[in-house]
Amino acid sequence: MTENRGNTLISLEGLKVYYDLGGGGLLDRLTGGSGERRVVKAVDGVSFDIKEGETLGLVGESGCGKSTLGKALLRLTDITGGRALFKGEDIAHMSGRQLREKRRHLQMIFQDPYASLNPRMTVGNIIGEPIRTFGLANGKSVEAMVKDVMETVGLSRRFIKRYPHEFSGGQRQRIGIARALAVDPEFIVADEPISALDVSIQAQIMNLMQELQKEKNLTYLFISHDLRAIRHVSDRVAVMYLGEIVELATGKEIYDEPLHPYSKALISAVPLPDPEIEAKRERIILTGDVPSPINPPTGCHFHTRCPYAIEDCKKTDPQLVEIKPDHFAACIRISRERPRIEDA
């Protein structure tokens, strides 16, 4: 299902999102600061393509920049450098008016179905708002569209006058999905859409998203820290660490044969619901915490926790290169000739 789904819909070229925290001035030095300007490199030179109808899973731990990347794709945050192309047009450098037009095609589903819905608006108004904003309908026909889309996501149309607090978490996430779908988008960034939900409800939402994708030929960027969910919904998976993509391949490849030491550790850390496997499993337990994204480690950002790091890793910034066909990794210790880090 992965090969050549269609045309490239989204294309990132060296995308950068930096947040300047200031510092580094005279005052900073006088008060015992480092004298360095503090910059959070939330997204630090990310390049990849997403094809039409594809789900690209973006996985990483908190603070790795995955949500910022998702927001940058819709330009919900300012882009510091690089390009973000949607059907060949650069979103990073669009004017406000052009951007508004494009946003209709680019929608987002958020993690917290409690915080992302206005508690004072009825479901009908929440879902109807984008329809009116983009002028897709007016008057009575808005309501008809709202009811249609509610049905599509499995909400009874009788609920149109209700408020968010009258719904469970799973139903609220359906409302969030309905709001995103209401304007008939082509691309949806789903930022941790199932993390706040119970296990039995997670399956419902993942299935719903997959059905909708088939029906409407949607393209997803599915952001999650949950590797099991990512594996299930994604065609390809990108692993992110401190602002950079360290590995990119099909879900199966990443899972069965991860190449980058970070992906390996990440995958080995996922607890599996099988006591027999759990008893036999060799875990790679990483030492230490994820370093701060403010002035991250030099060279390979992962070298401070990497069991295979050598002196060179502190200096050389690894590039994402194709190690195996359609399987990319950013690690100077592996290559096409020697893809296994264990042999390095």
Next chain:
Amino acid sequence: MSENNGNLLTVNDLRTYFQTEDGTVKAVDGVSFQLTKGETIGIVGESGSGKSVANLSIMRLIPEPPGKIVNGDIIFDGQDVRKLSIEEVRKIRGKRIAMIFQDPMTSLNPFLKISTQLMEVTQLHLGHTKKQAYDHAVEMLRKVEIPDPEKRVDNYPHEFSGGMRQRVMIAMALSCQPELLIADEPTTALDVTIQAQILELIKELKDELGTSVILITHDLGVVAGMTDKIIVMYAGKIFESAPTGELFERPANPYTKGLLRSVPDPAHEHGAPLYQIPGLPPDVAHLPPGCPFAERCERSKEICEREFPPFVQINENHHSLCHFAKEVYAESAGGGE
């Protein structure tokens, strides 16, 4: 592991109800289990299943009103915790039974140094002098593998990362070498690689100190590698209890089966829809007369809606709350999926 005399904790027909505007919520309704010394039990359930309330009841931490333990025995090392005065309970809490919670930031006092918070425990329970308590605090931080414990002990909670804070909580919980550790979603707020570290740490410390553990979680993966036996809760009831291996291999309850099947299996090809349990968890204030899972259950029959199911004994250590428990168990034998 099956002998009964070594029981550290016996919970018998525990019922904890809450009075709400909406009526009586039977948050925990007839929960029984035993825990032997050194054993780890997993309590699995979705939100509202009663798994946390059950454990707060054991610690006598249910706010009353609106909550109340209305029935049951909680026998800890021969003493009925329900019959103790609150003073006596306080002597057990933190000393012989310790707890760690999901969110280490809200369980640590942000205004106090870690040292102060760690010292408080041993000064109170073990009668340590200041000096002893301070040294012990450093020692505990070393035990939970916090780098530079001599320096870090005088930091404030906000100076630690989430994983490190959870380590501090574990250090505090284990300060008095408790016989029982209750861990309520200890890794849910943490990243995957940090979760692996913390679970490994709990395992090591448990083996070293011989502590019994109650591990409460919604994650079947977490309990699979950590526990000796598992209780599955739904709507305040125990739906199934079994040794860990058997529960995963041969579940005898449709709810357990559904839960197991709705976790994505990384070994499977992607694309096929995931098994999903239809519907929503029930409103515990208004439970139907029959089985609380009936309306979501794929094999529900007429009797399920009418009559509350029996707690069927499958074998010595395996029970399931279902009218068709034996049939479900038989079906699971053929490798279910």
